[in-house]
Amino acid sequence: MLLGAFGLLRRRDAVWSIGFALVAKAAGRGFRWSAARLGVPSSTVRGWLRRFATHAEEVRVWFTVLAHDLDPLLPRIDPTGTPFADAVEAVGMAARAAEARLGSGAGWGFVSRASAGKILANTGCPWAATG
Known part of the structure; x- marks a missing residue:
């Protein structure tokens, strides 16, 4: 099955x-x-947030590097106060850099493609160093 840019691996x-x-x-x-605004069960949203928090540092590093690869003139990404928020900020910076370099339509679709749909992977961080 091919994963479109609109989805994430094992998430409907x-x-x-x-x-x-x-x-x-x-x-x-x-x-x-968030659950109330999206019309999804609270447990679903809680699961997304917990899964993201598990690998927030690895996500932050991956998307920070990606953002600066896309736009070497980007300023430093300043800490926001929590590892979770720092990771979200890095994801946003990378998505904005992709939008500027690659054109419209990047956004969360870019995030899905850049993470191979695994930003909420439950089998370990897809970007963690191996060996």
């Missing part, structure tokens, strides 16, 4: 829905708030 919800919940959490909103 659209990547933009998951992205909405990630951004809301980074801004201080709880999982119930």
Whole structure:
């Protein structure tokens, strides 16, 4: 099965829905708030947020490097206060850099493609060093 840019591996919800919940959490909103706005069960959103938090540092590093590869003139990405929010900020910076370099339509679809659909991987971080 091919994974479109609108989804993530083993997730049936659209990547933009998951992205909405990630951004809301980074801004201080709880999982119930996002679940109510998205019309999905609270347990689903809580699961997304927990899974993302598990690999937040690896996600931050991956997308920070990717953002600067796409735009070497990007300023330093300043810490936001939590590892979760730092990772979301790096993902956003990379998506914006992709948008500027590759044209419209990047956004969360870019995030899905850049992570091979594994930004919420439950079998270990897809970017962790091996060996």
